[in-house]
Amino acid sequence: KNLGFNDFTIRVNNRKILNGLFESLGQKEKSVDVLRIIDKIDKIGKEAVIEELSKLGVSEIAINKIIDFIEIDGTSNEKIQKLVLGAILTALVIVLQLLGQFIRFGIFSVSLVLVPIVLGAALLGPFAATWLGTVFAAVVLMQPDTQAFLSISVIGTVITVLLKGALCGLVTGLVYRLFEKKNRYLACAVAAVVCPLVNTGIFLLGCLAFF
Numbered sequence: 001k002n003l004g005f006n007d008f009t010i011r012v013n014n015r016k017i018l019n020g021l022f023e024s025l026g027q028k029e030k031s032v033d034v035l036r037i038i039d040k041i042d043k044i045g046k047e048a049v050i051e052e053l054s055k056l057g058v059s060e061i062a063i064n065k066i067i068d069f070i071e072i073d074g075t076s077n078e079k080i081q082k083l084v085l086g087a088i089l090t091a092l093v094i095v096l097q098l099l100g101q102f103i104r105f106g107i108f109s110v111s112l113v114l115v116p117i118v119l120g121a122a123l124l125g126p127f128a129a130t131w132l133g134t135v136f137a138a139v140v141l142m143q144p145d146t147q148a149f150l151s152i153s154v155i156g157t158v159i160t161v162l163l164k165g166a167l168c169g170l171v172t173g174l175v176y177r178l179f180e181k182k183n184r185y186l187a188c189a190v191a192a193v194v195c196p197l198v199n200t201g202i203f204l205l206g207c208l209a210f211f
Helices: 016-024 028-038 046-056 060-070 076-102 114-124 126-141 144-152 154-180 184-210
Strands: none
Touching: 016 028, 016 060, 028 046, 028 060, 046 060, 060 126, 076 114, 076 126, 114 126, 114 154, 114 184, 126 154, 144 154, 154 184
């Protein structure tokens, strides 16, 4: 204000979250170079950033996750809120899957684990839904009920479980995004139907292929 500026915004840049992301993707040693490249995204565009990251030796999976992260819309606070929501939904997936065997309706067990995946697809997008589906699959692999399948085919079980989890999240997110343009309520309804269909469908195809 002493310099005559009355309308201004002070921005504080904290890269701890990005550094944590890079570390989780196994890119800690390249974090400085990765940051330098993605800082140029407004100048050179997304495709050029992807090309430079690829030349740096960053894997395609890591590149996609980095791009999805930096393209999160909103202010810093809104981005943090989305990250927190993602963490909450991740915890909910784990808890619901672990407790699913104890939730019963008569003689049937009731699984609610797909609910947070659908919520993630609607609130956070396909990338988050894919992550939630993958977490769901990882928990399934660690449960006692899966041991019977593992005893027959370890590779078949791992492929089937990971695919059904990741794809049910990804497809649900893409379907929601497609129908959201027409009507959000319709998008939620269709996504809620698609999610279990994909999950069960991939499971059945895996059973036919490996067991």
